[in-house]
Amino acid sequence: MSDKKPLILVSNDDGIFSNGIKALAEVAAEFGDVIIVAPDRQQSAVGHAITIEEPLRSQKLKVTDRFDGISVNGTPADCVKLAHGQLLDRKPDLVLSGINHGSNAGINILYSGTVSAATEGTILGYPSIAVSCTEFGLDADLSGCKEAARRVVKLVLENGLPKGITLNVNAPAGPFKDMSWARMADSRYVEEYEARKDPFGRPYYWLTGKFELLDDGTDADIRLLNEGYATVTPIQYDLTDYDLLRKMADVDFE
C-alpha cells in the first residue's frame, strides 16, 4: 500500500523547475512518496520571510514526467506553511529543502530561503533537512550532494530528530571526501557594495560582498567544505543565548 510509505515534502528557494529540486526529489523517491511544493520563481536570500499582506495562490503542475508538484507565488517558508495548512491530503513524514545552487554555510545560513523552508518544517513539527551544493552553477554535478542527502535522510527516517532541530547539509559538486558533522562557521561579508551612477547621475548600489571566514576551527562548516567534505550542521530555531541569560539574571535595569 502506498499509504504505508512515508510522505516526503520537497521545497527549495531556487524555484520549482530548478535542477536542484529535481535531484532532491529523486533522492526522496528512494524512501517514500514525494510531493513538491515550491516557489514559482527564484527566491534566494529571502531568509525567513513570509507573505502576510497579500494572498497566496497555488498551481498544480508536472515538475518532471515522474514528479507532481504545486507551485506557490510566495517564499520558501510560505510554501511549507501552505503545504502543511492547505495543500496536502496527509501530513508529511519529512520535509526536504534544496538542493540549493550555492552553499548555505557560515553566516549565509541566516539569509537562506532554502534553510528557512526546512526551519519552517521543524517549527511545524516535522523532521526537516536543508541540502545545498557549494557550486552556484545550475548545471553543477549534484551526484555527491544527492549521496550526502541520501545518507542524512536515511539517518533521520530511522532515528528521527530532536524537537526544534533542523539538519543543514552542504556538499561540494562532484564526489566528496567524507561526511562530517560541523558547526556554523563564524564569518561575515566585507566591502559589501559597489556604488554606481544611473544615466541621470543618481547613485545606486549593488550588493557585491567579499566573504570573510573568521573561524579557524577544524569543525567549522566552511573550512570542512573547502577541504572537500560534505557537512551536516544541527541548527536550532530557539535563538535564546541561555548561557548569557543565566549570567544576566542578577543584572537589574535601572
Added chain:
Amino acid sequence: MSDKKPLILVSNDDGIFSNGIKALAEVAAEFGDVIIVAPDRQQSAVGHAITIEEPLRSQKLKVTDRFDGISVNGTPADCVKLAHGQLLDRKPDLVLSGINHGSNAGINILYSGTVSAATEGTILGYPSIAVSCTEFGLDADLSGCKEAARRVVKLVLENGLPKGITLNVNAPAGPFKDMSWARMADSRYVEEYEARKDPFGRPYYWLTGKFELLDDGTDADIRLLNEGYATVTPIQYDLTDYDLLRKMADVDFE
C-alpha cells in the same frame, strides 16, 4: 564636540515615517547623535531577507524637524548593511531597530524584520538592540517602550554586549509592571490559512494564523509580556546546536 558623542544608527521594518522609529530616535538622542536609515515602506515579516538581484537606492530626507534620515528601497537588513558599507561617515557605536508596532516574541522573532535589522548590526560588529511594542495600533502609547529602551540602551552603552549577541526588547503599550530577562517562548501558529475563491472561481489563501503558546515557563517572553512586564531576551545568530553536535560526534553516515 559632537564627535565625542556616540553615533546611534536607528532602523526598523515599519518604514521610515512610522511613529515607532520616531519614538526610538527620541530615546537615542538622549545618549548620542542619531542617524535614521530605514526602509522607504512597510517591510514586516521579511525576516532576514537581503536584496541581491536588484540595486539599492537611498534618499536623504527629514524624518521630523529634529531628525535627519535616509530611506532605502530595501529590507531592514539591507538598510543596516548599506548604512555600514556606504551611507555613514563614521561607524555607529550602537544599532537600534524599532519601535515595532506589534510584539516580536516567541517564534515571531524568526519572521521579524525589526529583529533582523538588529541582528545584522550584531553581525557587522556593533552592539545592537531591537525594540517592539505588543500593540499593533500605530497610535499605541509608546511611553513604556521608550522607558524600556532607555534602560537597555544605558546598560549596553555602559557595559557593551558579548560578541554575537543581540538584545531583543518587548514592552506593552502604556506603563509596564517591571523589566525582566526572558527567553524566547516555545510557540507556533495553527490554522494558518483562510481559503477563498476569486471572482473566477480560483482558490487563494490568506495567512490568518492563530498563535499558540506551547510554553508554561515563568521566564518565557510571551508569558511575561502577558503579565505586563517588559522583557529583554539575549539572542544569538550562531544557530549551531552545540549540545547535539557533541552528542552526534560519534554517529557515522552510512
